[in-house]
Amino acid sequence: MRTSHAGAATVPPDHVTHRPDPGRQTPGRATGASQGPADEASPGGPHGAPAPASQGARTRSQHQRRKRIVQAAAALASRGGVEAMQMRTVAERAGVALGTLYRYFPSKMDLVVAVVSEEIDLLETSIERRPPSAATPAGRAVDVLMRATRGLMREPELADALIRSLIMAEVDTPFGDRMAGLLLRVSGEGLTLGSATEEQVALAGSLGSVWVHELLEMLRGRRTYEQIQRRIEIAADRLLAGFGA
Amino acid sequence: MRTSHAGAATVPPDHVTHRPDPGRQTPGRATGASQGPADEASPGGPHGAPAPASQGARTRSQHQRRKRIVQAAAALASRGGVEAMQMRTVAERAGVALGTLYRYFPSKMDLVVAVVSEEIDLLETSIERRPPSAATPAGRAVDVLMRATRGLMREPELADALIRSLIMAEVDTPFGDRMAGLLLRVSGEGLTLGSATEEQVALAGSLGSVWVHELLEMLRGRRTYEQIQRRIEIAADRLLAGFGA
DNA sequence: GCGCAAACTAGAACAGATTCTAATCCGTGT
DNA sequence: ACACGGATTAGAATCTGTTCTAGTTTGCGC
Missing domain, CATH: 1.10.10 (Arc Repressor Mutant, subunit A)
Structure with missing residues (x-):
């Protein structure tokens, strides 16, 4: 059963799969959630870091x-x-x-999420190093998304696995928000998840979900790189219209 | 191993999970794909129907x-x-x-897909019986999507399961296209997947993926019905602008 | 009524994720 | 140096999707 344990231990509980858990009921033993007295609310660094317990030696x-x-x-x-x-x-x-x-x-999903996190880190680093140069917000967003797409295309197997898992994961680590933030950042001047209007956040998020969907279609062999680009452009033009500073 | 068999038999091979199958390699026995000499290319009715073989008795x-x-x-x-x-x-x-x-x-996924199909049938029937009445294309689309949302909310467990599986499924039955078609239909006068421009299809599809994403977020407990509605409205207004006849 | 092929059935067998157990390690406090 | 508790380990055990086997049933043409 996947009844997540209350994160307790001196270890690096790197999980993320929590979910309300609406009364699962696997027959057999019904281990009450419990075990370790040791507590600690994982400080939670950037991505789910190991979060050392009390000391810091091991x-x-x-x-x-x-x-x-x-x-x-x-x-x-x-x-x-x-x-x-x-x-x-x-x-x-x-x-x-x-x-x-x-x-x-x-769970396996948690491991996958960890791998995905690394990939996103890579993307963000790449963006910092070579920021999108297009003139319009939509253009810059498309640039970023297609760059990410190319990156994922290089290892289709991994990409497929990751994207799917990403969607499936009952993740607490909002990859969606992360992408939305990234898109906002490259779209408007000083835009961030904090400073943007609710509408802007929603729109950036929408573009993100469109991208994920297209990516999925591509992995299913129903889209070519060009088609994705075209579709992302179409969506971005409308969703991000008027985002410039 | 999931190495799909060539649809052969006098039965109702209702599957849909096909995938290029990039060299899977489960150790152990390597049963060569084979078995039934009988062939037949499932006629494929609306949703993956039982597709009776040759005769039609049983x-x-x-x-x-x-x-x-x-x-x-x-x-x-x-x-x-x-x-x-x-x-x-x-x-x-x-x-x-x-x-x-x-x-x-x-496969289990095929079963899930079958269940989802029934749900979508229900939605289409409902739409026919009581078509969205909003004045704008976006308004009508939002109406349809939120109606579907409410329907799914009634059985969260099932909804969650289905939506996820739906996304994950390496489905040959493009649910995405089906939703896109539905949205096009309620958006413009005589719009259909066939008559619409490539851009319109893309936009309808985008709205669909935004909806699915929001639904997913809701199931994860990160959105309320109201938030979804607001976000769908925001996205629809932009994506479907100018769709009216 | 007979014989065949496909569909079905019961149940064993497999595979991979997840859990559990008992024993060992290791770093820390005393 | 010694005791203690959390971290690790090897490996058995569970659980569930999927496959395989052997035998039975059913519809059909002869």
């Missing part, structure tokens, strides 16, 4: 371990998709016990 | 059987979501053997 090797895990996962996923990224295999490649892997990532 | 009881299965599946899903809709259980409730269930629906 943290070092734990960071390494987490890194090895995500790395192994990404490697496996990049060829063969999520299916090839089997928990046993990941654990093996990362040199940790299956149980440990599950301690770091309560 | 079809009757098969229709019943298929109906019982989908019904059982929907019932289970409506309380407990996809997780509660276990293949074994569905087969049991429908009074068929697990093997038979798999003959009708090659």
